[in-house]
Amino acid sequence: MQPNESIVVINAGSSSIKFSLYSGAALELTFRGKIENLYSGVTHFAAEDAQENSIGDRRWPDAPLDHAAAMAYLLEFADSHLDGHTVVAVGHRIVHGGVHYSGPQRLDAGVLAKLEQLIPLAPLHLPHNLAPVRAMMALTPDLPQVGCFDTAFHVGQPAEAQSFALPERITAQGVRRYGFHGLSYEYIAASLPQADAALAQARVVAAHLGNGASMCAIDAGRSVASTMGFTAVDGLPMGTRCGALDPGVVLYLIEELGMSVAAVQKMLYQESGLLGVSGIASDMRTLEQSSDPRARAAIDLMVYRIGRELGSLTAALGGLDALVFSGGIGENSASLRAAVCADAAWLGVQLDGVANAASGHGLRRISSASSRVAVWVVPANEELMIAQHTKDLLEPA
Numbered sequence: 001m002q003p004n005e006s007i008v009v010i011n012a013g014s015s016s017i018k019f020s021l022y023s024g025a026a027l028e029l030t031f032r033g034k035i036e037n038l039y040s041g042v043t044h045f046a047a048e049d050a051q052e053n054s055i056g057d058r059r060w061p062d063a064p065l066d067h068a069a070a071m072a073y074l075l076e077f078a079d080s081h082l083d084g085h086t087v088v089a090v091g092h093r094i095v096h097g098g099v100h101y102s103g104p105q106r107l108d109a110g111v112l113a114k115l116e117q118l119i120p121l122a123p124l125h126l127p128h129n130l131a132p133v134r135a136m137m138a139l140t141p142d143l144p145q146v147g148c149f150d151t152a153f154h155v156g157q158p159a160e161a162q163s164f165a166l167p168e169r170i171t172a173q174g175v176r177r178y179g180f181h182g183l184s185y186e187y188i189a190a191s192l193p194q195a196d197a198a199l200a201q202a203r204v205v206a207a208h209l210g211n212g213a214s215m216c217a218i219d220a221g222r223s224v225a226s227t228m229g230f231t232a233v234d235g236l237p238m239g240t241r242c243g244a245l246d247p248g249v250v251l252y253l254i255e256e257l258g259m260s261v262a263a264v265q266k267m268l269y270q271e272s273g274l275l276g277v278s279g280i281a282s283d284m285r286t287l288e289q290s291s292d293p294r295a296r297a298a299i300d301l302m303v304y305r306i307g308r309e310l311g312s313l314t315a316a317l318g319g320l321d322a323l324v325f326s327g328g329i330g331e332n333s334a335s336l337r338a339a340v341c342a343d344a345a346w347l348g349v350q351l352d353g354v355a356n357a358a359s360g361h362g363l364r365r366i367s368s369a370s371s372r373v374a375v376w377v378v379p380a381n382e383e384l385m386i387a388q389h390t391k392d393l394l395e396p397a
């Protein structure tokens with residue numbers, strides 16, 4: 001890539017689009033930002049440069065934007081802030097690649113149609129990931145677009161890690177464990193050896209703890225097991241998602257409590273997790289600041305489940321050399337990290353209390369010098385991973 005060429009990265013959710021622009025062969029961050037409150041409320045656009053200075057702020061008080069209108073505005077904004085750069089491609093974060101897409105993929109109408117068939121596997125995420133792709137295809141048909149899948153990093157997991165104990169005819173229809181947050185884990189797997197070369201061969205459990213939360217067992221840089229399964233509702237309790245659940249509960253809710261499938265879906269995805277248990281909020285900061293015992297109970301349950309999954313993933317790895325925290329909670333909540341590490345003392349985890357409590361932004365080690373398991377904080381950077389994949393696909397080595 002030439003110094004004046006740039007890649008736009010899009011990470012679109014149901015009501016927001018995060019965007020960033022990376023330039024030149026080194027993929028330097030040029031600007032980034034977020035469009036929030038799509039479809040309802042007052043849509044808000046905010047962008048900042050690499051030094052975190054605001055370079056754009058706009059609101060739409062009359063009517064909210066949809067994905068297509070937001071993408072059109074973003075293109076217009078990018079055009080006037082490119083400063084001599086040319087956008088050569090757009091990379092998109094896409095939650096699900098199904099069984100067919102195991103790596104970054106150039107997107108065209110045919111691929112888009114195949115991805116649309118996967119919507120039932122990720123009904124709350126995939127339609128929103130695909131909406132900007134469709135909008136960009138209409139606005140700039142000649143600009144290459146690349147899809148990067150959250151499932152891709154997990155594709156090489158051993159067969160038993162990918163299987164449910166269901167009849168083969170169901171498995172054959174793609175009902176299996178996929179795993180998500182793969183771009184975040186891939187970034188972690190790539191970053192750790194830069195901090196400590198020995199970690200390239202290590203057995204690592206990484207916890208991506210944000211509004212969505214999962215954990216992944218990484219052996220010498222490769223995913224071998226993860227807590228999320230067929231959909232992104234499995235595994236840990238999250239902001240509003242329940243995490244692992246006895247499937248009998250779903251049957252009970254429908255058969256005995258008379259809930260509709262739509263009501264069950266809404267409950268499991270939007271009304272459970274930290275929000276459901278606390279009855280207060282899905283946001284960890286709010287819960288940590290609350291003196292309500294229900295807030296404490298919600299946090300305690302999350303910590304407990306992280307500990308249980310840590311044991312399970314360590315078993316999948318046959319041991320543990322490093323534990324990594326990432327995502328909004330993992331990067332920022334020193335108290336949650338301390339609680340998880342205290343529970344994991346049996347594995348040889350020993351935190352350095354001062355390093356854990358110190359406010360820091362970058363990749364950092366927070367375990368004591370004598371800890372058998374190294375503990376790291378790695379700030380999530382799925383966007384850079386997407387930019388890298390997009391660049392590599394456009395200019396193969």
Ligand code: ADP
Nearest residue numbers: 209210211212282283284285327328329332333
């Ligand atoms: P998403 O999964 O939507 O990308 P993030 O990774 O940004 O979400 O994580 C959001 C979560 O991180 C929220 O629960 C938020 O409260 C939590 N968080 C952010 N900053 C802090 C902090 N300083 N202390 C505790 N939790 C925090």
